[in-house]
Amino acid sequence: MTRRRWIASEFDRETATLTGAQADHLARVLRATAGMQAEIVAGDRLFRAVVAEVAPAAVRFRLEEELPAASPSAPPVTLLVAVFKFDRLEWAIEKATELGVAAIHPALARRTEKHLAQAAAARVQRWRRIAIEATQQSRGSFVPAIHDPQPLATLLAAPLETPAADTRILLSEHEAVNPSALTLADRIQSLAASSEAAVTLAIGPEGGWTSEETARFAETGWLAASLGPRILRAETAIIASLAITASLLATDGPHPPSTAQQSFHPRST
Secondary structure, eight states, X not given: OOXXXXXXXXXXSSEXXXXXXXXXXXXXXXXXXXXXXXXXXXXXXXXXXEEEEEXXXXXXXXXXXXXXXXXXXXXXXXXXXXXXXXXXXXXXXXXXXHHOOSEEEEXXXXXXXXXXXXXXXXXXXXXXXXXXXXXXXXXXXXXXXXXXXXXXXHHHHSOOOOSSOOEEEEEOGGGGGOTTSOBHHHHHHHHHTSSOOOEEEEEXXXXXXXXXXXXXXXXXXXXEEBOOSSEEOHHHHHHHHHHHHHHXXXXXXXXXXXXXXXXXXXXXX
C-alpha cells in the first residue's frame, strides 16, 4: 500500500511535526494512531517515518529512514503571474504545483481588477495551503514558494527570488500578431541548448499586459514570446507554458517544436 506523503511543519534530525490543517486532517479525518507509517518531506529531504504521538494540534513523527527524493529539490521554472479571478488562480496554483514550479510571484498589474488587488494579500495563506496539499497529492518533495502580492513595477524594479540565474520570458499576446515572433517553444529550445537551466515566465491578467507594462518588461531584460495565435485564459496559459517548458528542458538537446507547442498564447477572459 502506498504511504501517504506529508510536508513537515517543523523538524530536527530525528523527528518531524505536522501542525495546523495537516495535523487536524491526519488526526480527525484519517484517525492516525501511533505506529502509522507515512512519508515525510523535511526541508529538501524525504523520509520514511512512523507516527510517534497524536495531539489535538500536532502530530509528531519519528524519522526512520531517508528515501531517494522523487523530484528535484528545486524545479527550474518560476512564475510571475498577474492576479486574476481567485477561483481560477487557485486552480492554476494547484496545477502548477503538480507540474513542478519553484516559486510563484503574484503581480498586481494595471488590468488587475481593483477588488482583487485589494483582497489578494488576505489570500496568500490559502494559496500556500493549496501548494502544500498539491505537493502531497502529487507525491512531490518540493513545495513552491508563494510570495506576497506586489505591484508589477516593484517586482520589475528588483531581482526576483529564483533558485538560480534565469532567463526571463514575457508571454505576451502582442507577439501573436507578428508571424515572425518567437514562440515560447523557440525560446526554450534555445535555452535547453545553452548552459542555462532556469527560466521565469510572466503571464498577464484579464485583457493582457498594457503597452506600458510590455515596454517596462523589455527595459528590464525580459524576452517576449508567444504561445501562438489562440486566445487563452490565464490559467490555461500557465499550464500550457509549464508543460512546454518542462518537456523541452527535460530533453538532452533541442527538438523541433510540435504544432501543439505553437498553438497557444496567453490571455484571461
